[in-house]
Amino acid sequence: MTRKLICTVCGLMAMASSLVFAGEAEVLGVNVSKVEADVYRFSVTVKHEDEGWDHYADKWDVLDLQGNILGTRVLMHPHVSEQPFTRSMTLSIPMHVKEVKVRAHDKIDGYGGEEIVVKLP
Template sequence: MRNIFALVMCGFLLMASSPLVAGEADVIDVRVVKVDADVYRFTVTVRHDDEGWDHYADRWDILDMEGNNLGSRVLLHPHVDEQPFTRSMTLSLPMQVRKVLVRAHDKVHGTGGAEMVVIVPQ
């Protein structure tokens, strides 16, 4: 039993000291407002355990349902003390786009966290 406990504790300590502890960036909320004929304001909330300049959520993307990138909001600094955080972007979309995928990106893992599909208001 002691050996199992020691193994579990070693694994925990290794994970805690790993640069991958922060995990992937997750999109946890998206609001879309139509501001003109084909122009929309996206307000996106991201959660990521930013650790500093080497590991932080550095952007979020808006993609059509075929995977084409329609726009990205670049995040220029870590948000260590502001989690989750919300940022906005105004974007012109092709008229045929009815749904989009919103995903976040971090400097270590790239994409891969929670994503959201949202309907574009008409």
């Protein structure tokens, strides 16, 4: 290969890696505690290589196992220097729901990272 072609290929590889560097938002842990009969407090740990205001983990959801969203915790700013990070939300869950799934979302990749299913206490 010529030196110019090698430089071009290396440059393209660097650009491609920077586009996917942040990856998908992943749920690393979920702590659930019962507050009242049908009210639970969720503390969720999310990991995402936030890059700033244009690409960061912007929310996490609690869903029943049929995929219905029971609640969403909106994240209002990037956590560039705080990774992973934990945020909480108190949520009323229908009494017939015994397990939930927690997933995270980011502004570029949407959903797709690691999700966790937890039994309610």
